[in-house]
Amino acid sequence: MAERYSSFTPGGTAWLLQRVTAVFLIFALAFHFFLLHFVNHAWEIEFAGTQARMQDLGYFITMILFLITATFHGVNGVYNALINQGLTGTPRKVVLAILVLASLALVGQGIWVAIEMRGGLIL
Amino acid sequence: MSQSYNRGLIEDFGRWKEFSAGMWAWIFHKFTGWVLIGYLFTHIAVLSSALAGPEAYTETLQGLEALFVVRLLEVGLLAVAVFHILNGIRLLMVDLGIGLDAQDKSFYLSLLITGAIAVASVPTFMTDVGF
Amino acid sequence: MSTQEQKPEPDTEPEEPESQEAPVEQRAPASPQQRRMQRKASNLAERERQAAEDEAKLEGDxxxxxxxxxxxxxxxxxxxxxxxxxxxxxxxxxxxxxxxxxxxxxxxxxxxxxxxxxxxxxxxxxxxxxxxxxxxxxxxxxxxxxxxxxxxxxxxxxxxxxxDMEHFYDQMHSVEPYMQQEDLPEGDLAEMRQSRENREKIKMSTRCIWCGACMSSCNIAAGDNQYLGPAAINKAYRFAMDEREDEEIKEHRLRIIEQEHGVWRCQTQFSCTEVCPKDIPLTEHIQELKREAVKKNLKFW
CATH class of the missing domain: 3.10.20.30 (Beta-grasp domain)
Incomplete structure (x- = not known):
């Protein structure tokens, strides 16, 4: 029976996660574009407006989720594109490490900025 | 054993004109994907100006928005995002095994809608910007 | 009216007087056959004339x-x-x-x-x-x-x-393209019967002739040498979907195709499906195996 658990492969999980994040991103990206280009115009953005939006807890959480899923979806896409080109062995491990570090840095920085925009972590 | 001849990259480029809908969809999806992940990193970098205080943030964003090139790139970004979304929906359908026979038509449709939305958004995106 | 009238025939001209003639004379049962032969002969003559015409057109081309x-x-x-x-x-x-x-x-x-x-x-x-x-x-x-x-x-x-087809054949063999069912049904004949529905399901996948066109058209197989490729995955589909094999064997087969360089590499470009000379819906089969593999893994979470 233990063998069955080992049949769970990283390839399949990443594939599924890529699809699941895709479904979320369809809505998140469409919402984001619509809100910040058509409802609020990009050239009118001021810090106060951003802060007002970020102080809505639902919006704040959506944006954090948007950041995390988009980073995963994008970086995993890049990684797969490279594997499809025949990236193997040590270069592949190095690339994976770089991509993971870049993703963590991006998500960390993004969350920090979001908290700053919100004006602290207060609810 | 005789040595054999590997034609390498040349044949790959020679094949481009023979590509069909599914292949073009893949190339566009990949290209738009690279643009979007690249933009995500830039986007967070620009928004990080908020860390330097509210004024810096407002100035940075409005300064960028005053540039015609930035507005033009934004229309491009919208087109890229819309195509990636629409073709992404198409790919999700393919993954679910729905409408595989119409995969070429759905690609052309994605292109058409992307074009229409990009053109329709030009007035909004170009408001109040000089050359 | 006799039966041959129901068949769609482009030139009915020569047989019309004949079919009117038949009932009048009240011929013996041999007459439908004679009529058929006559019609065939005239059709053949027409075809030959057409062929000769075409041949003449192609002459020197x-x-x-x-x-x-x-x-x-x-x-x-x-x-x-x-x-x-x-x-x-x-x-x-x-x-x-x-x-x-x-x-x-x-x-x-x-x-x-x-x-x-x-x-x-x-x-x-x-x-x-x-x-x-x-x-x-x-x-x-x-x-x-x-x-x-x-x-x-x-x-x-x-x-x-x-x-050099060696690599293609290696990939084909790596999916173990042979029946692995050990327990045969009871009885003298021990036939392994397949339901009509199941036969229909795997029908197209059995048509592969190992020509290698799909593998050659595949952009991913070109870049990633370890990728199983459309033909091998289709072969795996042919056995994984065959109900005559037990569930455990199917799981074993799914484990082969769900490796990193298995089905996940397919980018649904449809190149293989478009070039397949036997019209096998390769992309569809690969996609179905992806879903099967995901389902199997979700079951054991």
Whole structure:
């Protein structure tokens, strides 16, 4: 029976996660574009407006989720594109490490900025 | 054993004109994907100006928005995002095994809608910007 | 009315007076057959006349072939080049027919694989006018001239149009393309019966002739040498979906195709599906295996 658990492969999980994040991103990206280009115009953005939006807890959480899923979806896409080109062995491990570090840095920085925009972590 | 001849990259480029809908969809999806992940990193970098205080943030964003090139790139970004979304929906359908026979038509449709939305958004995106 | 009247026949002209004649004379049962024979004879004559006409039209027409030539063992062929052949056209001539003519009449060193000439042996997949096609199944009349014939891309060229298929065969064998059911049904005959529905499900996947066109068209297989490729995954599908094998064997098969370089590499470009000379819906099969693999893993979470 233990063998069955080992049949769970990283390839399949990443594939599924890529699809699941895709479904979320369809809505998140469409919402984001619509809100910040058509409802609020990009050239009118001021810090106060951003802060007002970020102080809505639902919006704040959506944006954090948007950041995390988009980073995963994008970086995993890049990684797969490279594997499809025949990236193997040590270069592949190095690339994976770089991509993971870049993703963590991006998500960390993004969350920090979001908290700053919100004006602290207060609810 | 005789040595054999590997034609390498040349044949790959020679094949481009023979590509069909599914292949073009893949190339566009990949290209738009690279643009979007690249933009995500830039986007967070620009928004990080908020860390330097509210004024810096407002100035940075409005300064960028005053540039015609930035507005033009934004229309491009919208087109890229819309195509990636629409073709992404198409790919999700393919993954679910729905409408595989119409995969070429759905690609052309994605292109058409992307074009229409990009053109329709030009007035909004170009408001109040000089050359 | 007699039965042959129901069959759609383009020229009814010669048989009309005859069919009126038949009931009047109250002929013996032999008459329908006679009528049939007569009709066939006249149809044959018409077809022959048509063929002769077409032949006359083609008379003197040639097809211009540009054929890839390369041979590492011959000094003046070590540098790859294209040779031109002008082959007299015949009605219904295929790319393979033209190549055979060129080899037999012009240059006996022209090398290519072929065997059955009926799209069954899968030996003669070439890169014709920019796409992977079976030489014996491609009519010259469908192609623009000059017809460029090259060896399959993404496989190493051994000589002229002959490519090294070893890697393709390795991938095919790696999915264990044979029945592995050990427990046979009770009874003397021990037949392993398959339901009609299940037969229908795997029908298309059984049609693979190992020609390698799909693998050659696949962009991912070109970049990632470890990728199983469409043909091997289709072969895995043929057995994984066959209900005569037990569930455990199916799981074993799914484990093979769900490796990192298995089904997940497929990017649904549909290139393989488009070039398959046997019209196997390869992309559909690969996608179904992806879903099966995901479902299997979700079950054990």
């Amino acid at each position: 040639t097809v211009h072939l540009k054929v890839f030539r390369f041979d590492p063992e011959v000094a003046n062929k070590q540098e790859p080049r294209f040779d031109d052949f002008h082959v007299p056209l015949e009605r219904g001539m295929t790319v393979l027919d033209a190549l055979i003519y060129a080899r037999d009449e012009y240059d006996s060193s022209l090398t290519f694989r072929h065997s059955c000439r009926q799209a069954i042996c899968g030996s003669d997949a070439f890169f014709v006018n920019g796409s992977q096609r079976l030489g014996c199944k491609t009519q010259l009349s469908e192609l623009d001239q000059p017809v460029r014939v090259e060896p399959l891309p993404h496989q190493e060229v051994v000589k002229d149009l002959v490519v």
